[in-house]
Amino acid sequence: MSELPKNRKVTRADVARYSGVSTAVVSYVLNNGPKPVAPLTRERVLEAVRVLGYRPNAAARALSTGSADMIGMIVVDSRNPFFAQLCHALDRATVRRDRSLLIANSDREHVAAADQIHDLAARQIGGLIIADVLTAVEQAIIESLDIPVVLINQYTGASKTPAIGVDFRAGAKSAVEHLIEHGYRDIAFVGSALAIDRRERGWSDALSEAGLPLGPRLHAPFSYAGGYEAGLALAESERRPRAVFAASDQIAVGLLAALHRAGLRVPDDIAVVSFDGTMESAYTWPPLTTVAQPIAAMADEAIRQLVTGVLTPGLTTFPTELVVRESCGCAAGVSGVGAGLVEVDSTSHLDLSL
Amino acid sequence: MSELPKNRKVTRADVARYSGVSTAVVSYVLNNGPKPVAPLTRERVLEAVRVLGYRPNAAARALSTGSADMIGMIVVDSRNPFFAQLCHALDRATVRRDRSLLIANSDREHVAAADQIHDLAARQIGGLIIADVLTAVEQAIIESLDIPVVLINQYTGASKTPAIGVDFRAGAKSAVEHLIEHGYRDIAFVGSALAIDRRERGWSDALSEAGLPLGPRLHAPFSYAGGYEAGLALAESERRPRAVFAASDQIAVGLLAALHRAGLRVPDDIAVVSFDGTMESAYTWPPLTTVAQPIAAMADEAIRQLVTGVLTPGLTTFPTELVVRESCGCAAGVSGVGAGLVEVDSTSHLDLSL
DNA sequence: CTGAAAGCGCTTACAG
């Protein structure tokens, strides 16, 4: 709109000159403080900003204040559907609070997580979200940086570091209890070998309390391939379980592929319940019964703590919800076609020309 | 390691003092220029950096140079598996070149894409990647910013803006030709209604050249739900096609769910081929035959152009590859169990206790 | 309520 030379950026000085005030006053109105400004002066400044098309330089602000209004995030692999949804939710929550989210994948080749943490810190992030299991060294680095940190989905229970997450144990237990209600007595576990992960414990809790023996236990990586391999192993096992609790939807998707490959019917031959409640869980065949995590609410809380600076030590727990579909054995009629299809785009339209 | 007070950041001045040189020299060695430095001096500086644990302040550097060593990215929805993989690949490519990727989802509520573009610019990004269809206004804003831009997967053919992408038309055509080779004569299209999207054209090309009539054409949003709805519509249609070309894996996943729901067998009742080659395409049932995009190579090229500043006007095309699995009707034995399971983690291990 | 001025931590032309 403005006819200024393109190669010359409009700065605060230009705005000050145009509106006949000092640059300090321009700052006061743009930041709503720390000093009050007379209403009329304020208007003049705002008008100048509008006319000149002024945009503050974030780098200059960051240098001056020591914070870049960015939240950093370390995540193992943002391609993983659960983490992809988490990143997306954090992005939304961050933007809502006028910050930006700077994501660093820790599965980067040839780059140590420690370097990434330092890199984020060098960029003057105002807070750090960690969705990854860090080594002691990495944790030490983070502490030395004194940047506020919130763990998400990675609570060890060992520290007072603020953490956001669901009760993995209770959530898993509810899933397995649902399988037990179906009458299955031989229920396997497929999931992480990490001690941090309480889902395995939830599985064994449910079985113990029901007086049932522990079914097969397969430790597989959190990936489609991990689930697939576990599924093949289960299918070929001479002691094939009647049902499986998978620790993530992604594992369950791989698992389903393997079971189909092996010619087994789900849920008739083997029932499946998983964890996370990602979008894709509604579109597998059969649709997955899954323990849904309230991703948006968790993301909001993590960002809230970081932005307000009011950190809650230890774990802040969010409730899970068992989304019942068909992989567990519940009839399609009960949960209904499209049950759990919460993500249906309201603007969705189909143009048919059959 | 160093025993400095935590609340006092080590700056370039500290390093200069410690090594007995000026801050200019510290810059010269850290940036390898623009002036030469004597080897011994260089060593002294590096030693000081090490001892003091010095980390350059990126905001200060950004203010001084006018560039924050960050690449910005606008993407519709990073949860979409294809975009999730693209973002991940771009992250890798960016880090390899000592930059960071700052991602902005354009589906943010209450935040106009225009504002996000301005926000990225304010953060002094050195380049912008666009994986989204922008309005004319948004394009105008970007041009006025004079930040180097590369479109990815969004080439309109209308402008000389550098763009990276596959030949959608040829890729789609190869997929449909594969279906034709199977002997199917009634082949539907499910995909975007956007004129930009040449996949529909590739579909009709293949049919025309084979002397076949155009099958049903369904325009659905790029989402699981879009594919699901289209699948239901196809299944219920009195003129059900024998095969379908789906414009994305995500649509195909939704489509498969709907076909299963309708009691149709894939590929026996209806065959499916899709587009993208995302990880999940290998784990559907049946596994999807799909036109794979070379995501990593495309990401590398986009970042290379932005970082080196050597922009290639117009479209730089990458080859697609038809990954044959089973949804098209090819026998499992031919493509093999696990064909296309490229992503199997080499460190993958299964701990079984059956 | 407003302004002059120092300072944030870098980079780099300029001088030696």
Added chain:
DNA sequence: CTGAAAGCGCTTACAG
């Protein structure tokens, strides 16, 4: 090959 110094565009304590 090295250094003194100006400048990048903000913020904010201090003075009026």
